[in-house]
Amino acid sequence: MVVYMNFTEKCEHLISEMKNDGRYRTFIELERLAGDFPTALRYKPDGSKEPVTVWCSNDYLGMGQHPAVLTAMHETLDQCGAGTGGTRNISGTNKQHVDLESELASLHHKESGLIFTSGWISNLAALGTLGHIFPDCVIFSDALNHNSMIEGIRRSGAEKYIFRHNDYAHLDELMKQVDPARPKIVAFESVYSMDGDIAPIKEICDVADKYNALTYLDEVHAVGLYGPHGGGIAERDGLSDRLTIIEGTLAKAFGVMGGYITGPKALIDVIRSLASSFIFSTSLPPYVAAGALAAIKHIRKHPEGREKQAYNVKILKKKMQDAGIPVLDTETHILPVIVGDAHLCRQLTDKLLDEYNIYVQPINYPTVPKGQERMRVTVTPYHTEDDMDLLINSFLKIDKNINWIPKK
Numbered sequence: 001m002v003v004y005m006n007f008t009e010k011c012e013h014l015i016s017e018m019k020n021d022g023r024y025r026t027f028i029e030l031e032r033l034a035g036d037f038p039t040a041l042r043y044k045p046d047g048s049k050e051p052v053t054v055w056c057s058n059d060y061l062g063m064g065q066h067p068a069v070l071t072a073m074h075e076t077l078d079q080c081g082a083g084t085g086g087t088r089n090i091s092g093t094n095k096q097h098v099d100l101e102s103e104l105a106s107l108h109h110k111e112s113g114l115i116f117t118s119g120w121i122s123n124l125a126a127l128g129t130l131g132h133i134f135p136d137c138v139i140f141s142d143a144l145n146h147n148s149m150i151e152g153i154r155r156s157g158a159e160k161y162i163f164r165h166n167d168y169a170h171l172d173e174l175m176k177q178v179d180p181a182r183p184k185i186v187a188f189e190s191v192y193s194m195d196g197d198i199a200p201i202k203e204i205c206d207v208a209d210k211y212n213a214l215t216y217l218d219e220v221h222a223v224g225l226y227g228p229h230g231g232g233i234a235e236r237d238g239l240s241d242r243l244t245i246i247e248g249t250l251a252k253a254f255g256v257m258g259g260y261i262t263g264p265k266a267l268i269d270v271i272r273s274l275a276s277s278f279i280f281s282t283s284l285p286p287y288v289a290a291g292a293l294a295a296i297k298h299i300r301k302h303p304e305g306r307e308k309q310a311y312n313v314k315i316l317k318k319k320m321q322d323a324g325i326p327v328l329d330t331e332t333h334i335l336p337v338i339v340g341d342a343h344l345c346r347q348l349t350d351k352l353l354d355e356y357n358i359y360v361q362p363i364n365y366p367t368v369p370k371g372q373e374r375m376r377v378t379v380t381p382y383h384t385e386d387d388m389d390l391l392i393n394s395f396l397k398i399d400k401n402i403n404w405i406p407k408k
Contacts, residue, residue, distance in 0.1 A: 131156025224253025
């Protein structure tokens, strides 16, 4: 007798397990308010709505509401309409796409650029293609690389070695074990979004050069924020020329959506020609590309936004430290507040939202390891010191009830 699976029962069991573990994800329904960022309207389950202060947005510079971006998008929407009507190969390449790719290549001092529907897809497409086209390729991946990089490497079918996070000596040990004639790729990030730390780019490039390896740098959490023109950590440190491919996103500091890669013309062209996730995806709407282009041009010419953001990060981190809040002492704009328990983290963020109209999303497994649950606080140029003081005071008031702050 064949016993068939009860699909609904299986799904309900999985959901129940996630809820018991504290890793079930709930979505907060928001309405962003152009001109009032980081305030948003929260739509509550009972149908009412109220303003909240958002402390976890990836729109790091508030470019999603900038007049230059909105004007470019409105004008292009009126001129070109909503969608592209096809993939890049079939009627879906607009002038806005070409101009954006050229601007991105210029930003990173590379020959060529290619845009995708998201940063996740750009890593999947690029690493999946490169690891596949080079015979007997080996990819060396940082232990904390993003899921999209891991999936791209897996998709490539290439042999993979994982080096300890930011440990270029371990990378060297691994690379020396591989036949010198085999093609090699070293894939890593500049800013790691959960701990807010920075890769030793120069040292990793030194090791890669020693073994004639291609270097692939993910700058998604750095573009727009670092460097004289917002080109990321590689630009800030004068290392752009050391990286073969620099990948980034249009959905964080640039305030829109999409992802991209930049690099040598031949490599970009082969990814354009062979990556199925690029070939078979409808292209970004022209107005989105136009908005991204306007954001990049503005950021390149106006450093004051990232300077104000960096100043606000410094102020908030000091306030947190003085108050005893368990924030990691990072050297970037990301401020991880460690809680260490999934249920406690959810309880804390629920109280912040329901009692103080402060929205911070809990970060739980599998995004971070179990026992390292946290809130990832992100500061923008538009957060005020009053916003910061309310956040700190709310942390402290909640601690009196649920005792979440470690005592010295």
